[in-house]
Amino acid sequence: MREYHDSNCRRKDRLLPFLAGRCDPTERSRSRIGDRVMPFQRPPSYRSTEHSLPSQQALVSRRRVLTAGAALPLWAAGRAIAQDAPLRIGQSIALTGPLADLGTAMHLGAKAAFAALNARAGVYGRPIELVTLDDAYEVPKAVANVDRLMADKDIFALFNCMGTPMIAAMLPKVLDSGLPFFAPFTGALVSRVPNARNVFNIRASYPDEAEKIVQHLDTIGTRRIGIVYQNNAFGKEVFTAAQQLMARLKLPEATTATVESDASDAAAAASRLASADPEAVIVGLAGKPTLDFVRAFRAQRRGVTLYALSVMGTQATVKALGADATGMAISQVVPLPTNAVTPVVREFQQAWKALGTNVEASHLALEGYINARVFAEALQRAGRNPSRSAFIDATWSLRKWDLGGFEIQATTPERNASRFVELTLVGREGRFLR
Secondary structure, three states: OOOOOOOOOOOOOOOOOOOOOEOOOOOOOEEEEOOEEEEOOOOOOOOOHHHHOOHHHHHHHHHHHHHHHOOOOHHHOOOOOOOOOOEEEEEEEOOOOOOHHHHHHHHHHHHHHHHHHHOOOOEOOEOEEEEEEEOOOOHHHHHHHHHHHHHOOOEEEEEOOEOHHHHHHHHHHHHHHOOOEEOOEOOOHHHOOOOOOOEEOOOOOHHHHHHHHHHHHHHOOOOOEEEEEEOOHHHHHHHHHHHHHHHHOOOOOOEEEEEOOOOOOHHHHHHHHHHOOOOEEEEEOOOHHHHHHHHHHHHHOOOOEEEEOOOOOOHHHHHHHHHHHOOOEEEEOOOOOOOOOOHHHHHHHHHHHHHOOOOOOOHHHHHHHHHHHHHHHHHHHOOOOOOHHHHHHHHOOOOOEEOOOOEEOOOOOOOOOOOEOEEEEEOOOOOEEO
């Protein structure tokens, strides 16, 4: 099943790039295609229904498509009716389970971008079909999903698979296969593999986010800094990056505390940091440890600003924290999704509206949208009927490419293609502010 969505947006002149935020230094697996959820199977081939219309009806239909297409963003320009078989890309992501809100938002963002693209005939007349399998944020399911997708010879690439543990488990298979592994959803360094040209990371890394926070604290003159971090690979990456930059900036050594992934020692970590009288605390936690630590710390030191990373800054986490989230600073790796001054955000809002979902637009939805837009640009550069190797070469040609306020700068596989990081503040109603 393929969906076409007309966009009501009007073409506008592009604004100057908005880049101020960049920083320098067991149930069955399920397949979601369009709005259907079903046991995984290869979807039937489909083509535009325009081909079966009588000539007069075809002219009317074509006229309507062209009229609607004139309102689409410039990036979606192309022939009005897709003629070729779809290019299929596979995705394993959490649509159920503890992080379903993250996975669903990112999936829908990508779906909105591809729907807008396909409404204008896709790339060289070929629509993009996103075949999505739910892994419930469980490593065994994610690995099984990737095995199934890789066994399908019609899957051109793996797209925006989710989660550091899942990505780490997938990578050996991906590296051996040479299949394009595009925009994995993790900021961990494990996915930044030297010389792995088929792995293309977009989002800024966790160390990039930590460094942005430290730079900000140094700029505003904060000296007494605490760092709490999860006792796993993610937390240690955050701590190491923050500690190293603090040393280079000659900031006083931070008071530190660790929290186990089950949050059993979150209250003790909060007491340790509260007793050190910090001016700010960098929070390198995710999931339950974030909730338990923030609540315990706020009970002792409510006036201290807490700085957390993008993985903490989901609507579900903010809602769960309630008043304890107010005033927290969150680093984000894409622009504010409500800031229509930024061209790519404006286009995202138009595509999101056309999708017709009742899910609230978010940073994660915008990230999924941006990932899909970058994928489409690389596919366009790879030429008509590209091979996987031509597509991989095209991804590395994306240098200083401005996606309407979001720059892609592909350099080497060990570095992500975006360094965009900006700080947002959680307002009284739980909304993000700049």
